[in-house]
Amino acid sequence: xxxxYINPFVQGAQRIFAAICNESPxxxxxxxxxxxxxxxxxSVGFFGDFEGEVVFxxxxxxxxxxxxxxxxxxPVASLDEMAKSALCxxxxxxxxxxxxxxxxxxxxxxxxxxxxxxxxxxEGCKFASIPLALGGGYxxxxxxxxxx
Numbered sequence: 001x002x003x004x005y006i007n008p009f010v011q012g013a014q015r016i017f018a019a020i021c022n023e024s025p026x027x028x029x030x031x032x033x034x035x036x037x038x039x040x041x042x043s044v045g046f047f048g049d050f051e052g053e054v055v056f057x058x059x060x061x062x063x064x065x066x067x068x069x070x071x072x073x074x075p076v077a078s079l080d081e082m083a084k085s086a087l088c089x090x091x092x093x094x095x096x097x098x099x100x101x102x103x104x105x106x107x108x109x110x111x112x113x114x115x116x117x118x119x120x121x122x123e124g125c126k127f128a129s130i131p132l133a134l135g136g137g138y139x140x141x142x143x144x145x146x147x148x
Contacts, residue, residue: 012097021069028131042091045112057141088114121145
């Protein structure tokens with residue numbers, strides 16, 4: 001997949017993690033194969049000059065860690081409705097940032113509201129698996145499916 005699509009998602013996620021979670025995620029090895037879905041999955045569809053879906057995948061412990069960071073360090077022991085809502089909002093903020101990055105390049109993209117669980121990506125998509133390493137050994141996985 002072209003870096004034109006991947007880089008805004010990496011930049012958007014890194015900016016939001018820095019601003020909201022006080023994390024500086026490091027980019028791992030990007031690959032072209034779809035990931036297996038992990039226990040916590042947030043999906044956001046996008047459309048406009050190109051269409052597709054981004055799926056944010058993580059282990060439950062990673063989801064609890066991120067939700068705790070978003071809630072000013074309040075301990076999150078399980079992925080209750082509040083924690084799931086926080087993770088959906090994180091996905092929404094990342095994608096909002098991505099839309100802004102694309103807009104600055106003259107590319108129009110809109111997003112659907114985030115949802116828990118994975119949807120089937122549009123037919124004929126190219127895939128990219130984009131891992132971001134967080135502090136404490138946690139990994140936040142972005143699965144990007146783009147139909148250009």
